[in-house]
Amino acid sequence: MENTLESENLDVVLDVKVNVTVRLGSCELPMREIINLSPGSVIQLQQEAKDPVGLFVNGKLIAYGEVVVVEDNFGIKITELIGGSSS
DSSP: OOHHHHHHHHHHHHTTOOOOOHHHHHOOOOHHHHHHOOOTTOOOSSSOSSSOOOETTTTTEEEEEEEEEEETTEEEEEEEEOOOOOO
């Protein structure tokens, strides 16, 4: 009976929308360079092209993956799930 109650409780949140973000890389730039950005500017990230990208759900890293192209859109192929601790 407890398992059924847990399943019903989980059903309540399964349709809640969360913010999913894929982080390709990052860098630090002086404000001088930021205000001089224009169309065509290139920003070099501190990540190599072969490195996996991070998949974040509501700001929490949950997986790593590879960028893929699906028709005319970008996607992510999950390569590693991050083990969570029950804190």
